[in-house]
Amino acid sequence: RKEVEQDPGPFNVPEGATVAFNCTYSNSASQSFFWYRQDCRKEPKLLMSVYSSGNEDGRFTAQLNRASQYISLLIRDSKLSDSATYLCVVTFYNQGGKLIFGQGTELSVKP
Amino acid sequence: DADVTQTPRNRITKTGKRIMLECSQTKGHDRMYWYRQDPGLGLRLIYYSFDVKDINKGEISDGYSVSRQAQAKFSLSLESAIPNQTALYFCATSDGPSNQPQHFGDGTRLSIL
Numbered sequence: 001r002k003e004v005e006q007d008p009g010p011f012n013v014p015e016g017a018t019v020a021f022n023c024t025y026s027n028s029a030s031q032s033f034f035w036y037r038q039d040c041r042k043e044p045k046l047l048m049s050v051y052s053s054g055n056e057d058g059r060f061t062a063q064l065n066r067a068s069q070y071i072s073l074l075i076r077d078s079k080l081s082d083s084a085t086y087l088c089v090v091t092f093y094n095q096g097g098k099l100i101f102g103q104g105t106e107l108s109v110k111p
Numbered sequence: 112d113a114d115v116t117q118t119p120r121n122r123i124t125k126t127g128k129r130i131m132l133e134c135s136q137t138k139g140h141d142r143m144y145w146y147r148q149d150p151g152l153g154l155r156l157i158y159y160s161f162d163v164k165d166i167n168k169g170e171i172s173d174g175y176s177v178s179r180q181a182q183a184k185f186s187l188s189l190e191s192a193i194p195n196q197t198a199l200y201f202c203a204t205s206d207g208p209s210n211q212p213q214h215f216g217d218g219t220r221l222s223i224l
Contacts, residue, residue, distance in 0.1 A: 008151070034212055036212075041148075041199060042217070042218070043215035043216060043217050043218050044154070044201070044215050045215070046212040046214075049212065087154070098144075098169070099144075099156075099213055101146075101153045101154040101155075102153060103151065103153035104153055
């Protein structure tokens with residue numbers, strides 16, 4: 001089992017839709033959580049960190065559930081420009097703080 | 112100018128050749144990383160370095176070596192390239208604490224024929 005797993009998608013949604021991605025991790029010694037965005041084989045870029053209490057940045061909401069070992073990303077009012085691959089990233093205390101990436105979930109927002 | 116610069120951006124070479132990919136950063140970060148990305152497999156860590164005297168193997172270090180020449184420079188070498196090393200390679204940096212995000216270079220597309 002991979003340490004960080006995501007549904008690879010693709011998720012095809014119309015503009016204006018709400019879409020949610022989930023990510024599960026297998027190591028309870030988790031430390032930090034992030035969502036990154038990657039456009040068309042360009043470099044990954046940090047979208048947002050995920051905090052224990054959940055956090056919101058505009059149309060994006062991230063949640064963490066330590067008991068069930070998953071994080072989620074909710075995108076409201078999807079825009080065409082949201083089309084990208086979303087990467088779930090976790091660091092673990094017992095791995096020297098290295099980032100472990102999920103394989104990514106592809107989102108395609110259609111007009 | 113980019114904070115994390117990778118050279119070359121694209122490279123096509125033949126099996127058995129020695130290849131060096133270079134990464135330099137102006138962010139002043141201590142930690143540097145090399146990843147490869149393959150379709151369906153996500154980003155996999157090759158090597159990482161937490162400071163100039165520290166080098167650690169990642170998930171897939173076989174066939175690769177690295178050199179941390181200075182705080183700002185971290186190079187990745189393929190001593191004898193093989194076709195299954197064809198991939199997109201990324202360098203990244205981060206600040207000291209483990210809860211800090213990483214900042215990526217633009218990537219190097221490497222094709223081994």
